[in-house]
Amino acid sequence: MATESSNVTAVRLVARLPARLLALSLSGLIAVLLVLAALDLPDDAGGLTTQVTDNLDQSGVTHPVTAVLLNFRAYDTWLEVGVLILALLGILAVQQSADLSDTGALTDPGPVLTWLSRLLVPVIFLTGGYLLWLGTAAPGGAFQAGAVWGAAGVLLYMSGYRSVTAMGALLFRAAVLVGFGIFLIVAAGPTFTGRQMLQYPLDLAGTLILLVETTLAFSVAIILTSLFCGSQPRRSDASP
Amino acid sequence: MNQFLIFAFTSIALFCISLYALVTYAHLLRKILAINIMGSSVFLFLVAVAYRNRTETPDAVPHAMVLTGIVVAVSATAFALTLTRRIHAETGLTYLPDEDDLE
Numbered sequence: 001m002a003t004e005s006s007n008v009t010a011v012r013l014v015a016r017l018p019a020r021l022l023a024l025s026l027s028g029l030i031a032v033l034l035v036l037a038a039l040d041l042p043d044d045a046g047g048l049t050t051q052v053t054d055n056l057d058q059s060g061v062t063h064p065v066t067a068v069l070l071n072f073r074a075y076d077t078w079l080e081v082g083v084l085i086l087a088l089l090g091i092l093a094v095q096q097s098a099d100l101s102d103t104g105a106l107t108d109p110g111p112v113l114t115w116l117s118r119l120l121v122p123v124i125f126l127t128g129g130y131l132l133w134l135g136t137a138a139p140g141g142a143f144q145a146g147a148v149w150g151a152a153g154v155l156l157y158m159s160g161y162r163s164v165t166a167m168g169a170l171l172f173r174a175a176v177l178v179g180f181g182i183f184l185i186v187a188a189g190p191t192f193t194g195r196q197m198l199q200y201p202l203d204l205a206g207t208l209i210l211l212v213e214t215t216l217a218f219s220v221a222i223i224l225t226s227l228f229c230g231s232q233p234r235r236s237d238a239s240p
Numbered sequence: 241m242n243q244f245l246i247f248a249f250t251s252i253a254l255f256c257i258s259l260y261a262l263v264t265y266a267h268l269l270r271k272i273l274a275i276n277i278m279g280s281s282v283f284l285f286l287v288a289v290a291y292r293n294r295t296e297t298p299d300a301v302p303h304a305m306v307l308t309g310i311v312v313a314v315s316a317t318a319f320a321l322t323l324t325r326r327i328h329a330e331t332g333l334t335y336l337p338d339e340d341d342l343e
Contacts, residue, residue: 013266023264028256030256043293068301073304
């Protein structure tokens with residue numbers, strides 16, 4: 001049924017009633033099944049807490065979440081950066097360009113935003129760097145720092161300054177791929193010395209994790225800013 | 241009804257409500273919002289599972305999974321929004337026209 005508002009017949013963009021009832025009943029069924037599954041979880045399971053705490057001193061860091069992210073489950077983190085790059089590739093494909101130098105600027109940001117971004121961006125860089133360093137002992141690490149730095153990039157773009165939009169294609173690709181590439185070298189390196197993939201040597205674990213985290217944070221920041229700037233309309237798309 | 245069950249039922253309710261919204265509404269932004277809320281409800285469930293038995297330290301593995309999931313959700317949302325913008329720029333519509341199912 002189309003709802004009429006004033007003189008315009010507005011289509012409500014919703015499925016028809018039988019389809020809605022079917023969707024409602026199926027969602028309700030899924031809800032019931034999930035509730036039964038949640039009630040059925042065993043009572044005294046601590047998960048993998050004991051395994052993590054027992055092996056924490058061999059991981060190279062002292063914070064359990066960072067140890068899980070960058071040592072025990074480093075494969076997930078590594079491929080997560082791959083997913084980020086894949087999303088960026090999708091955006092570049094949709095925009096039909098190899099880099100973001102064609103991105104249009106937003107409309108006039110005004111003096112308050114430009115002044116505020118000049119004030120905030122150095123502080124944001126410091127905060128991100130601190131989070132990156134803090135990851136070994138407290139909540140922090142590569143993705144947190146990368147997200148904070150990415151916010152700085154978005155703030156710069158909204159204020160009219162150029163950051164990722166000023167990079168040529170080669171530099172852009174290098175910046176995006178350096179995190180994944182260094183992680184690839186660190187992951188595949190042990191296989192050349194007779195170990196498994198991602199099996200860091202015990203005395204170098206902390207150093208390798210810090211190296212991987214730094215390049216990862218830089219790459220993630222570039223990618224996150226590009227995910228935002230890449231969705232903006234391009235200058236060549238604008239009507240003359 | 242302990243603390244974990246409250247979080248679990250909330251996340252299940254959010255998941256199923258947004259699943260319904262994903263299927264029912266045709267506007268692409270609503271679909272993207274629904275997928276985001278489904279993702280957030282799963283994160284809520286994972287974080288609740290991590291602290292289920294009130295041990296001294298919460299289980300670190302679901303926390304790491306949630307961190308990974310948040311980043312993946314953000315990037316997928318960015319890609320979906322770019323596609324939506326492109327669809328709107330090319331066709332002028334904000335929904336995928338399929339006139340048999342819509343009213």
